[in-house]
Amino acid sequence: MLIADLLKQEWKKSYRAPGFYKNLAVSIMLGFFVLYMAAIFLVLGFSLNVILEKADSSLNPMELFDGAMLYLMLAGMALRFFMQPLNTFNLPPYQFLPVKRSLLINLLILKPLANPVNYFLLLVVVPFAIKSIIGYYSVFVAIRFIVSFILLIWFNSLMASFLKRKYGGGLISFFIVILVIPGLAALEYFKLFSLFNISRLIYGFIILKPVGLIVPVIAVGVSYLSNKWFFSQNYYPEKFNSKIKGDKTIAADLSFLNRFGIIGEIISLEIKLILRHKRTKQILYMSVLFLFYGLIFYSGKTYAHNYGMLFFAAMFITGFLMLMFGQWVISWDSSHFDTLMTKNIPVRTYLNANYYLLMSFNVICFILTTPYFFFGMQIVYLHLAAFIFNIGVNVYLLIYLATYNNRRIDLTKSSAMNYQGTTYKSFLIVLPIMFLPMIIVYGITALSSIKVALWTLSILGFAGILLRHQIMTLCVNQFNRRKYKLAEGFREGE
Numbered sequence: 226m227l228i229a230d231l232l233k234q235e236w237k238k239s240y241r242a243p244g245f246y247k248n249l250a251v252s253i254m255l256g257f258f259v260l261y262m263a264a265i266f267l268v269l270g271f272s273l274n275v276i277l278e279k280a281d282s283s284l285n286p287m288e289l290f291d292g293a294m295l296y297l298m299l300a301g302m303a304l305r306f307f308m309q310p311l312n313t314f315n316l317p318p319y320q321f322l323p324v325k326r327s328l329l330i331n332l333l334i335l336k337p338l339a340n341p342v343n344y345f346l347l348l349v350v351v352p353f354a355i356k357s358i359i360g361y362y363s364v365f366v367a368i369r370f371i372v373s374f375i376l377l378i379w380f381n382s383l384m385a386s387f388l389k390r391k392y393g394g395g396l397i398s399f400f401i402v403i404l405v406i407p408g409l410a411a412l413e414y415f416k417l418f419s420l421f422n423i424s425r426l427i428y429g430f431i432i433l434k435p436v437g438l439i440v441p442v443i444a445v446g447v448s449y450l451s452n453k454w455f456f457s458q459n460y461y462p463e464k465f466n467s468k469i470k471g472d473k474t475i476a477a478d479l480s481f482l483n484r485f486g487i488i489g490e491i492i493s494l495e496i497k498l499i500l501r502h503k504r505t506k507q508i509l510y511m512s513v514l515f516l517f518y519g520l521i522f523y524s525g526k527t528y529a530h531n532y533g534m535l536f537f538a539a540m541f542i543t544g545f546l547m548l549m550f551g552q553w554v555i556s557w558d559s560s561h562f563d564t565l566m567t568k569n570i571p572v573r574t575y576l577n578a579n580y581y582l583l584m585s586f587n588v589i590c591f592i593l594t595t596p597y598f599f600f601g602m603q604i605v606y607l608h609l610a611a612f613i614f615n616i617g618v619n620v621y622l623l624i625y626l627a628t629y630n631n632r633r634i635d636l637t638k639s640s641a642m643n644y645q646g647t648t649y650k651s652f653l654i655v656l657p658i659m660f661l662p663m664i665i666v667y668g669i670t671a672l673s674s675i676k677v678a679l680w681t682l683s684i685l686g687f688a689g690i691l692l693r694h695q696i697m698t699l700c701v702n703q704f705n706r707r708k709y710k711l712a713e714g715f716r717e718g719e
Contacts, residue, residue: 263348270352277357286357287370288425291432295424298377299406305385334452337386343378350374362433370432376441383448390455487570491578498557502636505550505557512546516593523600532675533667536682539604539611540619540662542594547586547615551623552630552655554579555704559633559715566712572701576624580697583623587615603675610679610686617686619658621696626658628707631714 277286284292337343354367412418431437499505522528522538541548550557558565565575591612598605662682669678689696 263345266345266348267352270349271356273349273353274357274360284425285361286353287361287432288429290353291428292421292425294377294428295420296406296409298381299409301378301381302385302388303406305381306389330453330456333456334383334386334449337382338379343382344375346378347371347374365435366432369435369438373428373431373438373441376438376445380441380444380448383445383452387448387451387455390452487574488578488581491570491575492582495557495578495582498636499550504634504636508546508549512549512590515545516542516590518542518545519594519597519604523597523604532670532678533663535603535607536611536666536678537659537663539607540615541659542597543591543608543611544587544615544619546590547583547620548623548655548658550586551583551620552627553634554583554624554627555711556627556630556632556634556715557636560636562712562715566708572704572708573697576697576700576704579624580620580693583620584616587612587620606676606679610683613686613690614662614682615686617689621689621700622658624700625703628703628711631707631711633715 274286277289281289351371354370358367358370409418409420413421427440431440499509519538519542522535528534528538555562591608594608597608665682666675666678669681
């Protein structure tokens with residue numbers, strides 16, 4: 226059997242799956258978003274040479290790009306390590322057929338390289354090579370530049386897959402990876418170690434010398450052989466599964482929550498659910514990264530007087546975990562929702578547990594973002610107002626609107642390129658929560674001042690906190706109206 230036949234079978238399996246047509250509307254929306262991003266990347270590619278020429282007069286654009294290549298490689302590998310889903314293949318049906326083991330392993334290793342998403346950055350690289358590198362050097366140098374970038378993509382994809390299979394994507398690995406790039410950037414900033422100069426020398430050799438392409442070819446070969454070695458040791462499912470089961474998993478002792486009764490027990494179960502499943506852990510990891518989102522808005526003068534965007538940033542970084550987890554706060558329990566329906570757990574108790582959980586997420590993020598207070602008192606007021614608005618308004622909106630998300634979510638799957646449970650309703654939930662407060666700030670600031678805008682949003686938040694019982698009653702009634710539709714929707718994915 227040829228590898229083309231196996232790829233054809235994998236393609237048929239994807240579009241014959243029940244969820245393919247159910248999520249067609251979401252796929253179409255994502256398709257439009259991809260086209261929009263592609264247009265932005267193309268524009269960036271044709272204007273990148275002008276940007277780099279202005280950035281440094283002593284180096285030409287390609288030299289600056291070469292200096293950034295190792296940083297791009299490390300950032301890409303870190304992103305793939307956490308976001309790229311591991312390729313899977315149903316081996317047992319083929320193991321008793323006359324199909325070579327090497328063919329199946331090669332398909333498993335090389336299949337991710339055929340994903341068009343991997344080559345998205347070529348929309349920047351190719352126009353840059355045509356417009357800039359040909360002008361400074363020659364056509365052959367531009368071709369080597371493009372080929373070396375493709376080889377870099379292959380190396381990143383293969384090596385990230387190997388590292389993820391070998392060492393896993395646990396919490397320790399996450400912190401090690403996210404500390405490497407900022408650490409190197411800090412050494413670069415304080416001129417203690419220059420990865421930029423090393424990168425410029427290495428990629429200058431690779432691109433300018435005809436034999437230089439041997440270096441990335443060898444790197445790709447090493448990453449490919451590393452994956453081959455891994456599968457030679459873990460080919461049979463029982464051995465591979467035993468290896469996975471032997472890994473240490475996160476187990477949290479949350480018995481202290483039991484003193485709070487049923488609400489404490491539900492919160493304890495929800496926290497364990499977050500720590501034990503791939504998709505929820507991915508959101509937890511991403512929330513750590515987005516804590517640094519404020520540096521984009523607070524460190525420069527671009528947004529100094531753009532109060533709507535500043536409030537958006539404050540609300541986003543102090544409530545990212547709450548916002549991301551909250552829009553599927555009921556769907557996370559979809560696999561055992563029928564069991565919950567049969568238990569003696571009042572709806573108000575269940576929703577109150579989720580309320581306290583989301584509120585605690587917001588409190589934790591707010592505390593972790595207090596270093597931003599060094600940017601000035603204006604940031605202090607923004608964060609306080611955003612925090613109060615999140616726990617007094619947004620948390621209720623999330624619980625109320627989450628009742629419209631009735632798609633089942635398989636928590637064992639990675640969140641990377643996984644839109645299970647995502648429908649057009651997911652976008653409709655996020656839009657008012659994220660952008661309505663920003664519009665309010667813009668409107669009030671235009672008529673009065675930022676202080677009045679922040680006081681208005683804070684008062685709305687305090688009102689929500691004081692009227693918690695009444696608002697939760699609305700959420701309970703909404704849940705009771707929707708619970709059978711939720712249960713029916715969650716069963717469809719079984």
